[in-house]
Amino acid sequence: MELSDGAARILSALLESRTGQQLSVSRRWRIETALQSLMRERKLPSLDHLTAYLASGREPGLADAVVEALLNNETFFYRDRPAFELLLGPALSRLREKREGEKLLRIWSAGCSTGQEAYSLAMHFAEQKLRWQGWTIELIGTDVSRSAIEKARTGLYTQFEVQRGLAVMQMIRCFEECPGATWRISPDLQRAVNFQVHSLVEPPPHPGRFDIILCRNVLLYFPADMRRRVFDRLAQASHEDSILMLGAGETVIGQTSHFISDSENRGLYIRAPRPQAMRAAS
Amino acid sequence: MKTCLVVDDSKVIRKVARHILETLDFTVEEAEDGREALSRCEVNMPDVVLLDWNMPVMGGMEFLRTLRQGDHENQPKVVFCTTENDAAHIRAAIDAGADEYVMKPFDRETLESKLQIVGVA
Numbered sequence A: 001m002e003l004s005d006g007a008a009r010i011l012s013a014l015l016e017s018r019t020g021q022q023l024s025v026s027r028r029w030r031i032e033t034a035l036q037s038l039m040r041e042r043k044l045p046s047l048d049h050l051t052a053y054l055a056s057g058r059e060p061g062l063a064d065a066v067v068e069a070l071l072n073n074e075t076f077f078y079r080d081r082p083a084f085e086l087l088l089g090p091a092l093s094r095l096r097e098k099r100e101g102e103k104l105l106r107i108w109s110a111g112c113s114t115g116q117e118a119y120s121l122a123m124h125f126a127e128q129k130l131r132w133q134g135w136t137i138e139l140i141g142t143d144v145s146r147s148a149i150e151k152a153r154t155g156l157y158t159q160f161e162v163q164r165g166l167a168v169m170q171m172i173r174c175f176e177e178c179p180g181a182t183w184r185i186s187p188d189l190q191r192a193v194n195f196q197v198h199s200l201v202e203p204p205p206h207p208g209r210f211d212i213i214l215c216r217n218v219l220l221y222f223p224a225d226m227r228r229r230v231f232d233r234l235a236q237a238s239h240e241d242s243i244l245m246l247g248a249g250e251t252v253i254g255q256t257s258h259f260i261s262d263s264e265n266r267g268l269y270i271r272a273p274r275p276q277a278m279r280a281a282s
Numbered sequence B: 001m002k003t004c005l006v007v008d009d010s011k012v013i014r015k016v017a018r019h020i021l022e023t024l025d026f027t028v029e030e031a032e033d034g035r036e037a038l039s040r041c042e043v044n045m046p047d048v049v050l051l052d053w054n055m056p057v058m059g060g061m062e063f064l065r066t067l068r069q070g071d072h073e074n075q076p077k078v079v080f081c082t083t084e085n086d087a088a089h090i091r092a093a094i095d096a097g098a099d100e101y102v103m104k105p106f107d108r109e110t111l112e113s114k115l116q117i118v119g120v121a
């Protein structure tokens, strides 16, 4: 099936207006596959029919369903393990020393998809209960996809999903086997994360400031100017000494002046010194 | 380069596993059952064994128990890779000396992370 320019334009505009993402030419081939089951359900024979129906506005929920289907929700537990070891090892220890006074850590998994990223962190803190005794660890997971957030909240994963990235003993400790080859996260861990529908192009979620922000494998789909705007928002949402973790292939270099590489933990990012301070120093 | 011995009576699974392991820079050896796997280990001990549960001649558990009774210096990591997908089987495998457990079906990300967890990737 051919994707006509007209249909491509409508779908791109819809996705961009809802999420800030752009459908680059290289991703166009995925559109048809992504929308196939939706077209079958609605008995729409082609993408042109779908976009015409969409434009007619006869089914209000259709636009939401199209956006959901176009989003790539790929994720797994401790995705990119060496980076998580860095974050949860030396980077977290440094932050812990700095927050020894207030004993409060706020962590935001931005673009958390179906929750594996946020739950990976929850599992880490649960496994080090003694070390973090007396601390308040607030974990927030947000995503623009309502269905992803709903799934994250249930804490239910298929057998295929539950083992992706997890050590088997961790899986056994943290999940309960349910009928139908599904696994349910333990109630404590489920309660440990607050999941919300939220788009990165909006102001950060409550309480607005975080000590660790994970924004991984999301920004690569954004056009450069939108990416810069999101980095501005992430900078607003962080403290001077907060940590930013991106996806394995992502960087801040050439994208924003708000964050720089963390020289002690290469692959993680920290806030750049304020421009005023830099000007005063020069 | 690290070596992985893939022990499975299914040719298709061996092929899929070989393909993934080679992209992860492993040298791959294959065996169709536990007995053949033991002979291969005698000649050349791999760094890691990817092990099916049910196989003709000698199954995965018998292979594992025999292997773990042997030379303690030179033990490979053992990752079960099987359709026995319940907590009871998993516990039994770990008790018998397995280091990790993969439930079929699996993909590259699952296998790579398990190999990282046991410290061979």
Ligand SMILES: C[S@@+](CC[C@H](N)C(=O)[O-])C[C@H]1O[C@@H](n2cnc3c(N)ncnc32)[C@H](O)[C@@H]1O
Binding pocket: A018, A019, A020, A021, A071, A072, A073, A074, A075, A076, A079, A110, A111, A112, A113, A114, A117, A142, A143, A144, A145, A148, A198, A199, A200, A201, A215, A216, A217, A218, A247
């Ligand atoms: C490829 S997944 C990455 C999930 C996880 N962070 C990881 O690295 O495994 C990208 C996620 O970003 C979400 N996303 C896309 N645009 C977004 C936006 N504007 N605001 C929030 N989330 C967004 C998608 O719905 C999807 O769940």
